[in-house]
Amino acid sequence: MKNIFKSKRNILIIMFALIVMMGIGFAAYSQQLQITDKSSIDSNWDIYISKVTPGTPVGGATGTGAPDPDEKTKANLTTDLKYPGDSITYTIDVTNDGTVDAEVEKVELKPTKQNTVIKYSIIDEANIQYLNAGETKSFKVKVEYDPEKTGTAKEEEKTNTLELIIDYVQKGTSSGTYVPGGEKAADMLISKVADTGDGLYADEYENGRYIYKGANPDNYITFNEENDGTAGWRIVGVELDGTLKIKKEDPIGINNSSTAWDRNNSNNWLKPATLNNYLNNNISGEDSYYNSLLSDNAKTLIQNHIWGIGSVLDENEDLSAQILSEKRTTWSGNVGLISVSDYLKANTNIIQCGNFKLNNSNLDICKKTNYLISKGANEWTITPYLNSTSRVFVTWGAGGISFNNANYTPSTSYFCPTVYLKSNITLSGSGTKDDPYTINL
Secondary structure (H helix, E strand, C coil): CCCEEEEEEEEEEEEEEEECCCCCCCEEEEEEEEEEEEEEEEEECCEEEEEEEECCCECCCEEEEEECCCCCCEEEEEEEECCCCCEEEEEEEEEECCCCCEEEEEEEEEECCCCCCEEEEEECHHHHCEECCCCEEEEEEEEEECCCCCCCCCHHHHCCEEEEEEEEEECCEECCEECCCCCCHHHHHHCCCCCCCCEEEECCCCCCCEEEEECCCCCEEEECCECCCCCCEEEEEECCCCCEEEEECCCECCCCCCCCCCCCCCCCCCCCCHHHHHHHCCECCECCCCCCCCCHHHHHHECCEEEECCCECCCCCCHHHHHHHHHCCEEEECCECCCHHHHHHCCCCHHHHCCHHHHHHCHHHHCCCECCCCCCCEEEEEEEECCCCCEEEEECCCCCEEEEECCCCCCCEEECCEEEECCCCEEECCCCCCCCEEEEC
């Protein structure tokens, strides 16, 4: 069925958990993927779910999926998970048969419960960031029985509802407003890619991504009305989808109720961890960091994004494998922290500092060629330690990477909020500390 063009559409994946308990645990649930309308404008807009392909089941899992036979804006998936570690990854094709190019404005994951045996993650989201007229692209949704849930699951852990919202808008617009004239930030920054020294480089591990490297690259940016030399922000990277990943320059968290990564000593960011709650939600009667941003414009500039939160092995020598491990588990949210791979890739000295083990073996050298070096004694990352359920990696002022228990709360524990800025912004300035990049509103 053809639709009149809509300047904004939502793609909704809704997962309903319908549980029958047996042995260790059994989960059977269905998901529905749906496109709905929000506002109208004259033209031909026709984005729909064209195909659903269940991947090879892992363990005792079974699953089926297909577009809804009556409404092509829906897809129905059915999954059974019997044992911890069981999973299926669905490939979902999205087709644009309209005449208008589209881009993703927002991605949100809204589970009704956080602490269940059911885990889910979005894979290859960047593939569908832009969907031009006539194109078909795909992304993946992984549904998994948490491998750490090795005992009998409680009834309340085996039921859940998840809503995944992917918000499409006409390409080149944001909330129905066209982008002001000027080169988009990502294109402008990429035009300044460096050959040597400090600067922006192509990410050798992630195609289409660019990262800042060196002791002091020109990647300062004004955000949230902060730029006094002690509270500025730095651009960490230019993402494949055109968003900019930026990190607060100086740590916060001293004498803060959320100095601990997680008061319950769990390294599961999805739980959610105490720090996740503090950065993104209202807890214990206090405003979250996100809600307390100084500038009203700051919130509108932040792109809800997918973050790699998978655990990694301590002192490993394979950065490529480490990045894959970080991406095995994902979370969608507004405010997070840098990962261990973010920290390692910011170093220009690849020969002596290019992986976890090398970095920690050459601290005196590596700390001189990495602008992300911690300005506090222990700066939290978003990356948990692979062989523990309670440890989380931190960076420290001497240049190294180690781990602390998640409930570690001394005055030497800090964190630096990190966000993604929307892909349609433009910048002015040169990126130096005295002339930082300024977002054009």
